[in-house]
Each structure stands twice: as C-alpha cells, then as structure tokens.
Amino acid sequence: MGDRKTIHKRLNRARQQYYRCDPESVARAAQHFKLDPNDARQRDELLSKLADVVFGSAKRGRRRGSKTAWGVGRLTLLGTLYYAEQYENPKLTDAEAARLISRHREFKHDDPDQIRQRLPVAREAYSEWTFEAMDAYHDYKAEHPDEFEDADAEEWDYP
Numbered sequence: 589m590g591d592r593k594t595i596h597k598r599l600n601r602a603r604q605q606y607y608r609c610d611p612e613s614v615a616r617a618a619q620h621f622k623l624d625p626n627d628a629r630q631r632d633e634l635l636s637k638l639a640d641v642v643f644g645s646a647k648r649g650r651r652r653g654s655k656t657a658w659g660v661g662r663l664t665l666l667g668t669l670y671y672a673e674q675y676e677n678p679k680l681t682d683a684e685a686a687r688l689i690s691r692h693r694e695f696k697h698d699d700p701d702q703i704r705q706r707l708p709v710a711r712e713a714y715s716e717w718t719f720e721a722m723d724a725y726h727d728y729k730a731e732h733p734d735e736f737e738d739a740d741a742e743e744w745d746y747p
Contacts, residue, residue, distance in 0.1 A: 660713055663709055666706060666713075667710040669695075682707050686700040686707065
C-alpha cells in the first residue's frame with residue numbers, strides 16, 4: 589500500500605487535478621485572515637469568509653441618502669455658465685465648455701465629463717427659466733404699464 593508520505597502526495601496531486609486548486613493560495617488566504625488552514629474550525633471559518641466574499645449578497649448601488657441628482661437651480665446655473673462660455677467662443681464644443689465650467693467655484697469638485705453629460709438637461713432648464721422670467725416680466729409689465737414708458741423695453745419681447 590505504501591507509506592504515509594506517498595499516500596499524501598498522491599492525495600494532494602489528485603486534489604489539485606480534481607479541484608484545480610493551488611494549496612499555496614489557500615495558505616495565503618488563511619494567512620490574510622490570520623487563520624490556520626490545518627485547524628478544522630478555522631478552515632471552516634476561512635471557507636465561510638471566502639464564500640461570503642465571492643457569493644455573498646452584497647448590496648448594489650449607491651448608499652441611501654446620497655445626493656446624485658442636481659436640482660433645478662444648479663442645472664440653471666450650469667446652463668447660464670454654458671451660454672456665457674458659448675457667447676465668448678461660439679465654436680466651443682460641449683467637452684471644452686465643460687472643462688472651462690469645471691474651473692468655476694460652484695463646479696470645481698465635479699468631473700468635467702459629468703458636467704458635459706448634464707449639459708443637455710442644463711440647457712433645457714436654462715431655457716425654461718428664461719421663458720418663465722420673460723413671462724413674469726410681461727405679466728408685471730401688463731399690471732404696471734406706467735413704469736414701462738421706455739421704448740427700449742419692447743426689444744425684450746419674444747415671439
């Protein structure tokens with residue numbers, strides 16, 4: 589039948605072929621968790637930790653309460669800054685404008701790529717804000733006609 593060492597060598601070789609596992613990796617994992625792989629209880633604890641890491645049900649997504657959405661005010665400010673940059677340089681791309689806007693104190697902690705991705709929504713928020721401001725202007729003008737005798741006020745009209 590053979591001596592004990594030979595049997596263990598054959599057994600280890602069979603384990604490696606069957607499980608395709610390197611015993612050194614198990615030893616390194618046990619060392620990482622400060623466990624003894626030769627002790628049955630600690631080996632079970634190692635197995636449960638590794639199974640939890642690999643197959644455990646981790647919660648996915650962002651933490652609850654983290655602010656990911658930008659409010660209308662911040663989007664409007666982004667749209668304002670975008671149109672200011674576009675006014676200075678009409679051939680500016682969205683990526684270049686986002687890089688310039690990221691230097692502004694309100695957006696200095698934001699990634700330029702994140703700013704670029706939010707530019708379409710920011711332009712829409714800015715447009716809505718300007719139309720609401722113009723509506724409020726026209727409503728106020730209709731209610732207080734005596735304050736607007738100046739002819740230059742008519743150039744603010746929009747279709």
